[in-house]
Amino acid sequence: MRVQVKLYATLREYAPSNTEIGASFVVEFDGNTLGELVQRLGFEIDRAKIVMINGNRVVDMSTPVNEDDLVVIFPPVGGG
Amino acid sequence: MSKILRIDMSDLSHKWEAVPKEYEILAGRAFTSAVVNKEVEPMSHPLRENNMFVISPGLLAGTPAPSSGRLSVGAKSPLTGGIKEANAGGLTADRLARIGIRGIIIDGAPSRGSKDWYSIVVRKDNCEIVKTNNYADKGLYELIGKIWKDYPVKPGIIGCGIAGQRLMKCAGVFGNNPENTDPGRYAGRGGLGAVLGSKRIVAIISDSTGGEIPTPKDKERFDRGRKALREALDKHPVTGKLTSDDGKPFGGLKNYGTNILQNILNEAGGLPSMGFSSGRFDGAAKISGEAVHELVDKTKKKFGDAAEASYAHACHPGCVMRCSNAVPYEKTGKLHVSPLEYESAWALGTNLGIGVLHDVAELNRLCNDLGLDTIEAGNTLAMLMEGGLIKYGDGPGAIKALKEAYSTDSALGRLVCSGTQTAGEALGVTRIPVVKGQALPAYDPRPIRGIGVTYATTTMGADHTAGYTIAAEILGIKGTVTDPRALNKAELSRAFQATTAYIDATGYCLFIAFCILDDDDGFKGMTDSVNGFLGKDIDVTEYGMAILKNERAFNKNAGFTEKDDRLPEFFRTEPLPPHNVTFDVTDAELDAVFKGM
Numbered sequence: 001m002r003v004q005v006k007l008y009a010t011l012r013e014y015a016p017s018n019t020e021i022g023a024s025f026v027v028e029f030d031g032n033t034l035g036e037l038v039q040r041l042g043f044e045i046d047r048a049k050i051v052m053i054n055g056n057r058v059v060d061m062s063t064p065v066n067e068d069d070l071v072v073i074f075p076p077v078g079g080g
Numbered sequence: 081m082s083k084i085l086r087i088d089m090s091d092l093s094h095k096w097e098a099v100p101k102e103y104e105i106l107a108g109r110a111f112t113s114a115v116v117n118k119e120v121e122p123m124s125h126p127l128r129e130n131n132m133f134v135i136s137p138g139l140l141a142g143t144p145a146p147s148s149g150r151l152s153v154g155a156k157s158p159l160t161g162g163i164k165e166a167n168a169g170g171l172t173a174d175r176l177a178r179i180g181i182r183g184i185i186i187d188g189a190p191s192r193g194s195k196d197w198y199s200i201v202v203r204k205d206n207c208e209i210v211k212t213n214n215y216a217d218k219g220l221y222e223l224i225g226k227i228w229k230d231y232p233v234k235p236g237i238i239g240c241g242i243a244g245q246r247l248m249k250c251a252g253v254f255g256n257n258p259e260n261t262d263p264g265r266y267a268g269r270g271g272l273g274a275v276l277g278s279k280r281i282v283a284i285i286s287d288s289t290g291g292e293i294p295t296p297k298d299k300e301r302f303d304r305g306r307k308a309l310r311e312a313l314d315k316h317p318v319t320g321k322l323t324s325d326d327g328k329p330f331g332g333l334k335n336y337g338t339n340i341l342q343n344i345l346n347e348a349g350g351l352p353s354m355g356f357s358s359g360r361f362d363g364a365a366k367i368s369g370e371a372v373h374e375l376v377d378k379t380k381k382k383f384g385d386a387a388e389a390s391y392a393h394a395c396h397p398g399c400v401m402r403c404s405n406a407v408p409y410e411k412t413g414k415l416h417v418s419p420l421e422y423e424s425a426w427a428l429g430t431n432l433g434i435g436v437l438h439d440v441a442e443l444n445r446l447c448n449d450l451g452l453d454t455i456e457a458g459n460t461l462a463m464l465m466e467g468g469l470i471k472y473g474d475g476p477g478a479i480k481a482l483k484e485a486y487s488t489d490s491a492l493g494r495l496v497c498s499g500t501q502t503a504g505e506a507l508g509v510t511r512i513p514v515v516k517g518q519a520l521p522a523y524d525p526r527p528i529r530g531i532g533v534t535y536a537t538t539t540m541g542a543d544h545t546a547g548y549t550i551a552a553e554i555l556g557i558k559g560t561v562t563d564p565r566a567l568n569k570a571e572l573s574r575a576f577q578a579t580t581a582y583i584d585a586t587g588y589c590l591f592i593a594f595c596i597l598d599d600d601d602g603f604k605g606m607t608d609s610v611n612g613f614l615g616k617d618i619d620v621t622e623y624g625m626a627i628l629k630n631e632r633a634f635n636k637n638a639g640f641t642e643k644d645d646r647l648p649e650f651f652r653t654e655p656l657p658p659h660n661v662t663f664d665v666t667d668a669e670l671d672a673v674f675k676g677m
Contacts, residue, residue, distance in 0.1 A: 008343050009336055009370065010317075010329040021374070022343060022365025047317075049556055052347055055658065059556075072347045078318040078555055078594035079338030079369075079403065079422050080548055 002028050003037065003065055006072040011048075014041050024070060035061035037071060050074040082182040085207055087200060089279045090129060090188030092209045099182050105614055108138035109165045110585035110627050111183050112154025116163050117630040119185070122637035126158040126271075127247050127278040129189040135176070135238070135284070136184075138167075138587015142177025142294050145306040145609050146313055148587040149173045149396035151238070151255070151267065156638070159249045159271035159456070159499055160516040160541040163634040166272055167584055169395030169404075170255030170265035172236030172284070177587075178291030179204040189279045199239070199283040201231070204290040215282040216245055219449040219486075220263035223283070224256045231285055234260070239283035241451020243485065244273030248497035250460055251277065252453035258397060261388075261406075262418040264444075265395055268453035269543060270518065271499065297615025305608025309592070310400060312602025316595040319401045322392050333403035333591065334392040336369030338422040342430070343368050345523065348554055349658045351426070352524040354433045354472045355462045356513050359524055359656045363435015367425050371437055372405055383413030393418065401591055407441045417445040423544075426522035427458025432465060432478055439475030446482045452497060457482070459500040459519035467507025511650045516541035516640070525647060526656040526663050528553050533573040533665055537645045537673040539631040545590055547577035551597065569665055570672040577673075578624035585627060586610050625677075632677060642671050 004024040007015045019025050029040040038048045038061070051058050052072045053065065065071060084097045106114050112134040124130035133155045140148035151173035157164035176184075181202065190196065197216040201208045215223055220241045227237055237256040241263075244251035251273030255265035276282075296302035313319045320331035329335045345351035346364040353361035365371065372391065379389040389408035406418040420441055428447070429440040443461075447454045461478050464470050469492075470477040484493035495503050500519040504512035513520040518541025525532025530549030538546035549572050583590050588606065596603040611617045635644075651663040 006347070008347075009332055009340055012370065013328065020365070021368060021370045022346075049317075050344065050554070055347070055349060057348070074344050074347075075332065076317040076555070077332045077336075077340045077344055078551065078591065079333065079341040080544055080550065080591075 001065070001067045002026055003068065004070045005041065006070070007041070008074050009077055010075045011043060011073060014043055032064055033061065034058065034063045034065055034071070037065050038073070047075050048073050049076040082180055084182055085184045085202065087184065087186045087207070087209065088188045089186060089190055089198070089281070092198070094207045094209065103182070105616070105618060106585065107182060108136055108150065108152040108585040108587055109154070109167065109581060110623070111136035112152045112165050113163060113627050113630045115183065115185055116154045116156065117634040120156050120634070122156070122634055123639070124156060126156040126161065127274055131156050131275055131278070133186040133272070133275050133279060134183060136182060137173035137177040139585060140609065140613055141173035141587040143296070143613065144293070144398065145588070146310045146398065146400040147589045147592060149398055150584070150587050150589055152584060153238070153253050153267045153272055155272050155275045157270035157272065157541070158247070158274050160518050162516055162539055162541070162638055162640055163631045164270035164272060164540060165584065166253065166267035166269045168253070168255050168265045168267040169399065169589070170236060170238070171234070171258055171396065172238050172255055172286050173587060174397050175236040175286035175288040176202065177294055178288040179286070180291070184284070186279060186281070194280060197245070197280055197282050199285060200281060201285045201287065203287045212282055217242060220254055220451055221449055224260055224263050227283060227285060228260050231287060233287045233289055236286040237283055238267070239281065240273035240276040241449065243451045243497045244277035245282065246494070246497070247274045247277050248494065249274060249499035249502065250452045250456040250497045252451060254448065254451055257418060258394060261415055262448060264418055264448045266453065268455065270541065271456070273451050296613040298612040301608050301612030303612070305605045305610070305612050308605030309596070309602055309609060312599045312605060313400055313592060313595050316599060316602070318594040319591060333401050336373055337391060337403050337405045337419065339369035339372060339420065339425050341422045341522070342425060343370065344554065348527070350524050350527040350554065351430060352520070352522065353430045355431065355466045355511060356520070356524060359527055360658055361430045361433070361435070363433070364430055366435045367429040367437050367440050369422070372407055372420060375408065375410060375437065376405070379408045379410065379413045387413040388415035389413065395419070399589065401589065403591060410438065416441045417448060420444055423522050424454035424458070427455045428461070431458050431462050433472035434475045434478065436475050439479065442479055443482060446479065450482070450485050450497070455521050456499055456519050457496065459513060460496055460498065460503045463500055463504040463507055463509050463512065464496065466504070466509045466511060469507065511654070512648060514542060515647060516644055518542050523550055524656055525651055526661050527659050529663060529665050530569045530572050532647060532651070532663050533569045533670060533673060534577065536647050536670050537573060538577060539635045545580065547573045547580055548590070548593070549573055549576050551593065555594070570669055574673050577628060578621050580624070581627035582620045582624035585623070629677060632674060645670050
């Protein structure tokens with residue numbers, strides 16, 4: 001299936017080069033779950049600390065991902 | 081041996097005192113709030129002689145404990161009318177701690193009509209109150225350069241700029257950065273710069289010549305604690321090293337600074353944009369920490385060692401988290417502003433609909449030069465936009481308005497420095513985002529309600545740092561929260577407020593919380609270092625609650641009631657896109673936070 005993905009901060013290096021900050025890119029993958037998508041993107045599961053699917057926060061890596069979903073992934077971040 | 085320096089600006093006298101028993105274990109915020117509560121007449125006018133200005137380095141300032149060089153300042157706030165503590169990095173905490181100063185208490189004011197300006201020079205066992213009319217009415221970049229020439233001992237400097245000298249409520253207390261290239265280390269909030277101005281003080285200059293590193297009572301425990309904390313900070317992905325062993329970017333704060341939050345709040349729909357009218361801003365990415373990181377890399381590539389650009393910059397000696405930065409002019413590679421933090425990029429960018437990094441950096445530089453709190457100044461500019469004087473998104477228009485503040489006779493210049501509430505009311509705005517007169521920072525309380533509880537209930541006026549529930553609500557630190565409604569918001573906010581008060585007293589930067597709330601060894605490292613330093617065990621929550629009690633007592637005596645612990649009406653009535661939610665925490669829930677205290 002094809003989904004849209006946005007990666008931020010230290011995860012940006014896993015996006016295609018020249019992806020602008022805040023821009024999404026298309027990922028094609030065979031799996032069904034968020035965990036499988038992260039595996040396809042090429043970084044460890046625990047680096048996907050904050051994930052939003054279509055704007056809603058999810059914490060369970062077995063959450064299903066559907067065609068055309070927008071999946072936004074952040075590593076652990078803090079500031080303020 | 082710690083001591084207290086008392087200064088009376090009415091007769092320009094000073095005296096030294098031993099630290100009394102009741103203040104024995106108090107430093108930083110614990111010290112400033114105890115003194116303000118005990119000694120400042122609660123109904124006094126904050127900008128007249130009966131207010132006091134209190135300074136205290138955190139307990140561990142000047143020691144090798146990691147990231148422990150924060151300085152607290154306190155007074156009755158001209159912005160809120162209540163008690164205020166604000167803290168910052170810079171050099172002053174280190175310098176004062178090394179010469180054994182627990183606190184400086186400044187009382188009184190020169191007689192009305194006095195035209196002279198003063199600076200206070202503090203050295204080991206020595207204090208001078210010097211007439212410095214040539215320091216007044218100057219931009220602060222120029223002033224700090226001049227002071228380091230006049231006092232060539234690399235002193236710490238804090239003080240007030242043009243805004244504070246004119247008693248404006250947006251005025252923060254500036255501090256020089258370790259390199260003395262920028263006056264941007266601000267104890268910004270609450271208008272405390274104006275309290276210094278009311279006492280006719282431009283600068284407080286601290287010289288640590290002949291000083292020494294403070295000695296812990298139980299050195300073995302202190303060392304064990306600080307090393308454990310250092311280790312925990314270094315390995316945590318938020319506070320940790322710049323790159324991992326394989327050379328990849330690792331620590332979030334070092335790589336992107338606090339402005340790493342811009343994109344996450346935007347994606348979460350909790351980023352207040354254009355005067356708190358939307359939770360998203362399409363220009364957010366362009367002014368985010370990632371954008372600053374790219375600009376720094378690009379500038380370094382182009383200008384090499386001549387580039388005055390950095391991330392992973394330390395805001396005070398001994399900081400290991402190094403979340404500060406130096407933002408360059410893209411064309412010349414020269415320093416534009418340092419730092420550009422999340423709250424400032426939000427207040428002067430997102431909140432004004434300005435998505436041009438240069439314009440945001442320029443607004444921040446102007447605030448630093450004029451002596452303004454970026455959060456209050458940004459919200460005040462938003463009132464000018466809300467009131468129709470400038471259009472949202474007009475960066476050059478906002479810069480022009482802020483530059484008016486240099487002029488001695490510009491009414492607009494006074495208005496942009498007058499604070500969000502004053503400017504909003506002057507311009508007929510009914511959506512004024514303040515609590516107790518202080519403007520809200522960079523998290524909308526409608527989708528993120530725990531922080532709304534903190535804004536409403538802290539004695540400080542709307543202040544995210546008073547109880548940073550964002551850590552749990554958005555960042556997944558200490559728990560995974562999918563829906564903030566599921567939380568007991570009162571409990572969450574109270575716990576964060578008490579722990580924060582403790583950290584603000586230790587001199588540790590609040591950002592160690594991102595690590596220690598996730599890592600028990602780090603937490604124990606923190607408490608071991610503090611208890612080892614004091615030579616006695618203190619309880620984190622109990623100590624923090626005692627600080628909060630002092631602050632609440634002062635506000636109660638100054639006339640504050642539960643009715644002041646409320647958010648403005650529009651947060652309850654105007655749903656915030658994209659989630660289209662309102663702030664629905666009941667008054668009873670708000671009052672439960674400090675019930676019985």
